[in-house]
Amino acid sequence: MNRIAPSILSADFARLGEEVKNVIAAGADLIHFDVMDNHYVPNLTVGPVVCEAIKPYATVPIDVHLMVSPVDSLIPAFAKAGAGIISFHPEASAHVDRTLALIRDNGCKAGLVFNPATPLHYLDHVMERLDLILLMSVNPGFGGQSFIESAIEKLKIVRRRIDESGRDILLEVDGGVKVDNIGRIGAAGADTFVAGSAIFGSGDYAGTIRSMRAELDRCAR
Ligand code: DX5
Ligand code: ZN
DSSP, X not given: OOEEEEBGGGSOGGGHHXXXXXXXXXXXXXXXXXXXXXXXXXXXXXXXXXXXXXXXXXXXOEEEEEEOSSOXXXXXXXXXXXXXXXXXXXXXXXXXXXXXXXXXXXXXXXXXXXXXXXXXXXXXXXXXXXXXXXXXXXXXXXXXXXXOTHHHHHHHHHHHHHHHHTOOOEEEEESSOOTTTHHHHHHTTOOEEEESHHHHTSSOHHHHHXXXXXXXXXXXX
């Protein structure tokens, strides 16, 4: 099943609750919540307080993408604030296995995130601890960037690894996903699609999500 995860980074922050409600009514399967610390990435966004504030509007799971270093101290805070999934970048954590365990101990699904140039060897010993693998198709820090093509080959490799593992692990892609490229991104193996500017920048959230699903069906593997 394909999942569409609108990134609220491109939403109207002054009307965030309403934006979350509207994008879910338009067909969102997850709410992607980008957390940036001006240390691991050169931008600063929102923390657990804002996650807690949107929780009453979020009738689908909140997919928290941590772009922070260090990672661990924020995990209990986001779990308490209503996160369903928490993902982090392995190079931002001193102890990847410990961080993954901490996420699950706090009752959330756990994800690892790979930047365009982050090698996949971080997957070698942790597949059984993962619920989600997120491949960045831009360098993290900002919405509205262009899709980096090398993500396509990387998706194919990770798709194979997930299938070989026999585990139920979501394969998410984040950055530059649009109606006109989502089909081939899905064909490369992704099943969960973050899209910020493509959805919130369009006047018609439902129409955009519908077109994305139509493209995914058209290019189905
Ligand atoms: C980038 C964020 C993305 C971003 C995606 O660091 O992780 O989630 O908001 O935005 P678009 O879809 O506009 O590339
Ligand atoms: Zn993100």
